[in-house]
Amino acid sequence: MKSYLLKGWRPGFLLLLLFIIWEAIVKMAGIQEWLLPPPSAIFSEAINGWTSFFSHFLSTIKLSLLGFVIGSSIGLLTAIILHLLPFIRESVYPLLILSQNIPIIVLAPLLVIWFGFGLLPKLIVITLVCFFPITVATLDGFKQTPSDLKHYMMMAGANRKQLFWKLELPYSLPAMFSGLKISATYSVMGAVISEWLGAKMGVGVYMTLASSSFRTDRVFVAIFAIMALSLLFFAVIKLIEHSLIRWKMKGDDIQ
Structure with a gap:
């Protein structure tokens, strides 16, 4: 660290x-402030303007965290189900890839039509951008389990449940956290996009109001706040990763 x-x-x-x-x-080019x-x-x-911006920023933090928790939970659960049930994975995995080819900005208006302007469509947007990286990364992590250790445990009489909890899941943690770090940053982006759909508070709302009034400085304030929040989420996941898989980090340091 x-x-x-x-x-x-x-x-x-x-x-x-x-x-x-x-x-x-x-300064040297004499560019007007409303432009740059x-x-x-x-x-x-x-x-x-921190006093007026803070309430918007706090709203985005809450929405990002809630969407990230839901998206991460769905992503991990999906990865476990697809790993334990290979026949379902063969059918569902291509559909997961196809789902990522639909731009969220295009799907967002449909969610508003179907679910209104409440919290639900916003959480769906964040979940859609969060769950896929975690699902794919965790599935790849399950595949990284050493086959010789798996054969050894099976020879020792371990059942499928014991193989998963004592071997496959621990070995998938590095890849799982890679997906979590990506999804943590995506959650902020998803929250801002969802706020463009129609919200009373949030950084997305702040950006919309600032751009419509040509307050470019406020737009950049919102952009820097989004970047800082994404970095903060990434750093928190990184710290949790270090605390949970010290054995992997020590091996990387030796290399």
């Missing part, structure tokens, strides 16, 4: 350099 913190100054330094270049280009505001104007708006 310390190695990640020590390496963190590199992207931070690069980000600071990009902000400096951005500020200089906007400098970082100083964006950070100033973030500080001055």
Whole structure:
């Protein structure tokens, strides 16, 4: 974990350099703020308008977390069922892939027509973007179980339930957490998209109001907030991963 913190100054330094270049280009080119505001104007708006923005931000956090929990649970359950029942996997897996070819932004209006403007269509949107990475990653993790260990346990008299809980599931954890990290960042994106459907609060609503009034600085505040929230979710999942599968992390450090 310390190695990640020590390496963190590199992207931070690069980000600071990009902000400096951005500020200089906007100032020297005389670009109007409504078209492309400098970082100083964006950070100033973030500080001055934090009181009004915080309620929108908090609403998106709650929606993202709820959708992520539901999407993750469905994704894990789907992966376990498909793994334990191969004949169902052969029929359902292609349909899961096809479901990801439908753009969420196109499906969203249909969800509003079918389920209205309440919480349900928003949770469906987030679930759709979250469950697939977890399902695919976990299924791949089950396949990574060493066959020699599986044969050894079967020779020792282990049944199917014991094979799953004591061998296959532990070996699938690294891949499972990879899917969780992807879905955690997707949940924020899904929440913002769902808020565009029709909501009273949220970063998506804040962005819509800001863009309609040509407050580009507020649009960038919302974008940076979405990025920060996605990174936060990713970091939390990463910490949980480190605490649960230390044996895998130690092996990676040795390599």
